[in-house]
Amino acid sequence: MAKRLGVYVCECGTNIADKVDIDKVLAAVSALKDVEVADRYKLLCSGDGQGYLKQSITENGLTHLVVAACSPKQHETTFMKVCEQAGLNPYLFQLVNIREQCAWVTPDGEEATDKAIRQIRAAISRVHYHTALEKKGMECNPDVLVIGGGIAGIKASQILAAPDRKVYLVEKTASLGGKTKRFSKLFVNMESGPGLIAGEIERLQKSKNIEVLTESEAEQILGFLGNFEVKVVSKAEDKEDKEQNFNVGAVVLATGFELFDAKGLPQYGYGTLDDVYTSLDFEEMNLADGPTQGKVLLKNGQPPKSAAIIHCVGRAEKGYCSKVCCLYSFKFDRMLQSQLPGVKIAHFYSDLCIPGKANQKFYEDTRESGVEFVRSAVTEIAGGDKGLTVKYETETGAKGDLAVDMVILLPAMETSSDARKFAEMLNIPQDDKGFLAEEHQLLSPVASAVEGVFVIGCARGPQSIAESIVQAEAAAGKILSALVPGRKLELEVKTSQILESFCTGCKTCIEVCPYGAITFDEDRRISVVNEVLCHGCGNCAAACPSGAARLKHFTFPQIYQELKEVLR
Amino acid sequence: MAKVLKLNKGAEQCLLELLRFLLERGKVKGVFTFSKVGESGGVAYSLITDPAALEAALPLFPLMPVDAAKVLSRLTLVEPAAEPIAAVVRPCELRALTELIKRSQGSLDNLLLISSTCGGVYPLETGVNGNIGEKLPGYWEAVKKGEIAADIRPACAACEHFVPYNADITLALIGNKDLDKQCLIQLNTDKAEQFTDGLAGELSQGEAKSEVVDSLRAKRQARKQELLDEFGVEDSDIQKVFEKCIVCRNCNKVCPVCYCKVCFFDSGGDEHDQRYYETEMGKKGYAPVLPAPTFYQLVRLFHVSISCIGCGLCGDVCPVNIPLWAVALKTGGAVQNAFDYLPGRDLDEGLPVTTFKPEEFAATVD
Numbered sequence: 001m002a003k004r005l006g007v008y009v010c011e012c013g014t015n016i017a018d019k020v021d022i023d024k025v026l027a028a029v030s031a032l033k034d035v036e037v038a039d040r041y042k043l044l045c046s047g048d049g050q051g052y053l054k055q056s057i058t059e060n061g062l063t064h065l066v067v068a069a070c071s072p073k074q075h076e077t078t079f080m081k082v083c084e085q086a087g088l089n090p091y092l093f094q095l096v097n098i099r100e101q102c103a104w105v106t107p108d109g110e111e112a113t114d115k116a117i118r119q120i121r122a123a124i125s126r127v128h129y130h131t132a133l134e135k136k137g138m139e140c141n142p143d144v145l146v147i148g149g150g151i152a153g154i155k156a157s158q159i160l161a162a163p164d165r166k167v168y169l170v171e172k173t174a175s176l177g178g179k180t181k182r183f184s185k186l187f188v189n190m191e192s193g194p195g196l197i198a199g200e201i202e203r204l205q206k207s208k209n210i211e212v213l214t215e216s217e218a219e220q221i222l223g224f225l226g227n228f229e230v231k232v233v234s235k236a237e238d239k240e241d242k243e244q245n246f247n248v249g250a251v252v253l254a255t256g257f258e259l260f261d262a263k264g265l266p267q268y269g270y271g272t273l274d275d276v277y278t279s280l281d282f283e284e285m286n287l288a289d290g291p292t293q294g295k296v297l298l299k300n301g302q303p304p305k306s307a308a309i310i311h312c313v314g315r316a317e318k319g320y321c322s323k324v325c326c327l328y329s330f331k332f333d334r335m336l337q338s339q340l341p342g343v344k345i346a347h348f349y350s351d352l353c354i355p356g357k358a359n360q361k362f363y364e365d366t367r368e369s370g371v372e373f374v375r376s377a378v379t380e381i382a383g384g385d386k387g388l389t390v391k392y393e394t395e396t397g398a399k400g401d402l403a404v405d406m407v408i409l410l411p412a413m414e415t416s417s418d419a420r421k422f423a424e425m426l427n428i429p430q431d432d433k434g435f436l437a438e439e440h441q442l443l444s445p446v447a448s449a450v451e452g453v454f455v456i457g458c459a460r461g462p463q464s465i466a467e468s469i470v471q472a473e474a475a476a477g478k479i480l481s482a483l484v485p486g487r488k489l490e491l492e493v494k495t496s497q498i499l500e501s502f503c504t505g506c507k508t509c510i511e512v513c514p515y516g517a518i519t520f521d522e523d524r525r526i527s528v529v530n531e532v533l534c535h536g537c538g539n540c541a542a543a544c545p546s547g548a549a550r551l552k553h554f555t556f557p558q559i560y561q562e563l564k565e566v567l568r
Numbered sequence: 569m570a571k572v573l574k575l576n577k578g579a580e581q582c583l584l585e586l587l588r589f590l591l592e593r594g595k596v597k598g599v600f601t602f603s604k605v606g607e608s609g610g611v612a613y614s615l616i617t618d619p620a621a622l623e624a625a626l627p628l629f630p631l632m633p634v635d636a637a638k639v640l641s642r643l644t645l646v647e648p649a650a651e652p653i654a655a656v657v658r659p660c661e662l663r664a665l666t667e668l669i670k671r672s673q674g675s676l677d678n679l680l681l682i683s684s685t686c687g688g689v690y691p692l693e694t695g696v697n698g699n700i701g702e703k704l705p706g707y708w709e710a711v712k713k714g715e716i717a718a719d720i721r722p723a724c725a726a727c728e729h730f731v732p733y734n735a736d737i738t739l740a741l742i743g744n745k746d747l748d749k750q751c752l753i754q755l756n757t758d759k760a761e762q763f764t765d766g767l768a769g770e771l772s773q774g775e776a777k778s779e780v781v782d783s784l785r786a787k788r789q790a791r792k793q794e795l796l797d798e799f800g801v802e803d804s805d806i807q808k809v810f811e812k813c814i815v816c817r818n819c820n821k822v823c824p825v826c827y828c829k830v831c832f833f834d835s836g837g838d839e840h841d842q843r844y845y846e847t848e849m850g851k852k853g854y855a856p857v858l859p860a861p862t863f864y865q866l867v868r869l870f871h872v873s874i875s876c877i878g879c880g881l882c883g884d885v886c887p888v889n890i891p892l893w894a895v896a897l898k899t900g901g902a903v904q905n906a907f908d909y910l911p912g913r914d915l916d917e918g919l920p921v922t923t924f925k926p927e928e929f930a931a932t933v934d
Contacts, residue, residue: 504829506671511922525646543921545671545871546828547837556837568847 004036005124006062008053009116010044010069012099019103021113025068028117032124036060045075050082057086064127068096068120089132091493091553094123122565129558137488138532140226141249144479145170147218147422148254150178151465152457154200156252156472161209164485168246169204170232171214172418176201178256180465184286184294187331188358194287213244221251221425224533225452225482226489249483250452252475253422253436254468257458260314260412268313268409269381274299275388276381276407278313279328286335296339296406303340304405308390309333310379311349314412320433322462325410326353330366332408337369346372346402348379348392374400381407413462426453427516435461446475450516451533454478494536494553498527502548509540509549571761572740573753574770579684579741582751583627583656586682586737589767590654591619596680596763597651600640601627609698613639615653627656628741630687630707630720631695635824635879637664641674648677654763656682658689659732663877663912664824666734670919673827680763683732684739685781687711688724692884714743714780716787723880723893726792728785733913736760743778752776796898799891806862809895812888813861819882819892820868825875825911832867833859869899874920875911876900 007029011017022040030038037060043049044067057065065088067079072095080090098116106112142165146153149171161167169176176197180186183193204210213232220231226249234242262270262278269276275298277285288294298304309329315321329347336343352373354363367373376392383389390402415434423430428448431437436455439447448455454475457468482489498509498518503526510518510527517533518540520526527549529540540549550556575582590596603614604624611629613636616622636657643649657665662683668674687707694700703719710717716725732738737760740752753769754776755761817833820826832838838858848855876896883893904910906929907920 502828502830502835504671504673504827506673506827508671508919508922511919546830547832547835564844564847 001063003034003063003128004061005034005064005066005127006057006060007035007038007066007120007124008044008056008068009038009040009098009120010049010067011040011042012070012103013043016069016099016103019106019109019112020098020116021109024113025116025120029120029124032121034064034128035124036062044069045078050078053079053082054086057083057088062086062088063092064130065093066096066120066123066127067093068098068116068123070099071097089134091133092127092130094127094130096120096123118566118568121568122562125565126558126562129555129561130553133493133552135493136491136531138226138491140483140487140489141228141247142483142485143167143246143248144250144252144483145218145221145228145230145248146252146254148178148256148457148459149173149176149212149214150254150256150457150468151180151197151200152256152459152463152468152472153178153252153254154197154204155469156254156456156476157210158200158204158207159473159476160479161207163209165209165483167207167210168230168232168248169210169212170216170218171212172217174215174236176204176212176214179280182280182287183283183328184288185331185335186465187327188362190331190334216244218422218425223247224450224530225250226532228452250454250479251426252454252456252472252479253426253448253459254455254457254472255416255418255422255436255459257413257462258416260318260414262313262409262411264317265313267380268310269383269388269407270409273381273383273388273407275304275405276409278409278411279325279332282332282408296336298405304343305340306344306346306404307336307406307408308381308388308402308404309345309347309408309410310381310390311347311410312351312412313409314414318412318414318433320412320462321351321353322413323353323355324413324462324464327356327359327362327464329408329410330362333366333369333371344370344372344404346374346390346404348374348376348390350375350377374402413458416459419459426450428453428455431461433461435459446471447478449514452482489532491532492534492536494551495531495534496529496536496538496540496549496551498529498540498544499548499550500524500526502546503527504546504548506545508543508545512539512543514539570773570775571755572772572774572776573755573764573767574772575751575753575768576749577751578748579739579744579751580628582753583682583684583739584622584625586753586764586767587616587625587627587654587656588619588622590680590763591617591622593766595652596654597649598653599625600636600643600653600655600657601625602629602631602656609695609700611695615643628684630689630704630717631692631700632658632661632689632879632881632884633692633695635664635822635881636661637668637824638822640665640679641668641827644674644677644679648675649679652678652680652763654680654682659683659686659730659735660727660877660879660912661824662732662734663729664875664879666912666915667825667875667877668827669915671827676915680737680759681735682737682739683735685732685742686724686727686730687717687741688720688727688730690719691721694719708747711741712743712745712747714778714784714787716784716791721880721884721893722795722891723878723883723897726788726795726897727878727880728788728792729878729912730784730788731781734915737764738776740776740778742784743780792897796894799894806866810862810865810890812890813865814888815859815861815864816887817864818885818887822881822885823868823872824879824881825872825877826868828871832871833864838863838867865895869895872896873900873903874907874909876904877912 009022026038076095083090083093096119102116144160144167146157146169157167157169180193181197186193215236216232216234219233222229228248232244284290378393380391388404393399428450429437436459438445446454456471456475505525515533517530518527521528538551541551587599599616605612707717736757738754845855878897880893886892
């Protein structure tokens, strides 16, 4: 079929018209091969402009369209929609940016006009080589897998569960609640942790659409947004392993944290000296169902008369601030004081981190209540017959000793031991501290690099309870808007494809694909693109040494023809 | 720490004894080495399984009709060697093999890699004319003294990487004055020690490095500069360098790091439409019709520069005597320096195209 091209130059009000001589442009391009119409319009993106364009496409029976206007970022989709309305495949269209790349940046009018002609000629040359591409939709599964039954996982599950959306909540241990249920009090309002968790679990259990799988672990997760295949193995102690397979559309990782092992720093005496505890040991001691029925007692059964709280244990080793330790340490002061009137408490810290609207007051009140704060550069715990001694050295180099009955260490929070397992299983990167990395630290903080997999709570770094919940809500929001029951997922059209006869099997494309969209077919010894995962970035097409990887809409002839005219 | 095994035999006999030992003891299933073919002076890489067939083997014969990397890649492409094979290869061939393995074009599994410090090879023509025999005494004298043997290929005379990387076993040839009666075999890996366990010889700790190696490297570097200057690759017009090219694609076929299944020049990708000819004629008054030598050579350089190990085969097989080895050495060197990459040095040294560095070429980013 003969090609009939339409070329339309937008004046963009005065933005383009003031600099570029549009009539000269039209004269230069109207005689080019297969150009049927070449015309100008005041504002093509306006309602009237779109109407004019649609009518002109139809009336002239155009087969290809070139619009010279603004940035594709701004109006490419606008004009693609016009094409669709006019019955023209939107990929038989090329937008030329003669505003940002020409009128706005080229001071001389004549030069700007020449440049515009060159760019439009290039687009005309390119569009000759365009092929019609069809949009594809994929059925998606709206169900969600949440891994980790701590506060973040519980909250995400509650929000996501609905009559048309099932949530599988997989928890490694025998009960839900994570670390939070072991905190007898929560800062800053001193609410009961077990109480808060009990309420949340009750709400969770009321939902018929959440299947809780305790003592279970996800062993395999394969697939992509809208279609993950999951294998979960239940490992209850007194029962045989039970395997369960199901499909979900999205995965939320809420695998939590562990404490830095204070035994690795012998100067604190943890594990070797009596009455040196970590923060989690101390929380445990304060629980009504804990080893001392909630009483703070020394190993000899006596209540302590004094306690030292040591900050930043392992901070230097891990290389980051765990951001909640200072805050919960003030909670510890309250817990000690309420149980043991007259107890002397001293904090040894190198830096205090107390951001947030309620926390500064919490700290000041603590300080006023008689708790001592000693800024110490080097802190060590020594044992002896009479109890423990904190040996410290202030910033000025002055050394001191303080005898105490009990020492509470505040170890750094570190990534859970499961992070690596899930990073490898799902092909998502870990950051340099071992936490599961976000897709973008600032712009996309709860998504991972793999579409459809989200990371929330302490799995992505130290967080407070409130922050973990905010992230659970954020991830749930993203999933709710992406996976709507009954609606198909719209897939990228400009995907890559690998030509079997050209592929040498060197796997270079697999290395450079940021989306894990290319796999290797061992039988045929070639790479294969998964069109659902491919975002059309073109890395593979650029890196393939054999010309086997090709990106639709950015083929070699298309780019070559465009460049040739630009450089002519 | 490497170990050195000393055998009181000439280098070639010593190597043959090692190979025979490996075969007879059943430590390897086969030996991959250079061997005589027929009576007319032909040599080729063969896979020898019968110890008696080692009679025809010429493991140190200074000729390179084909790059061993290409052959070993073919041998192990579909699947790794099922049983151990001892492969005797030159340092540059080993580097090329490493580059191919990085691209999944073969496997090192079950290969025992035997190499040597390398005195270089003669041009193919010397082998074909049959006068290579006359040159051999002089060749081995030069190897003993650590000098550049007369008449070896310029690519070899200019080669700095004549001490193998990644070999399990290295024969220390360069600088061994007693090469005719004594041989030093350096065992670089545990694998090498296991395979040679039981071989009669004097075992000691350390390396078999001769001080002559460094002075030979300096001589070769100086020669490289002389040769590059002589060919004027530095500032010559690319069109002129390639204008003799007849696009026979010999260089493409022998290149060990050229590995595409379908070459771009077999794919029709270089065909032009009529508009191309019209444009060219409009601009210049004439249009070159395919094959286009400069385009062909540039595409080749673009494809192989990062992994070019300077084996020199391209130059050796060029029927119109374009100093392709010099072009490859110069271009490859520049590209590799830009990425701080030495092809074939280490299997774990990632290819620049797949290695992400947050900051690279800062000047070009601005």
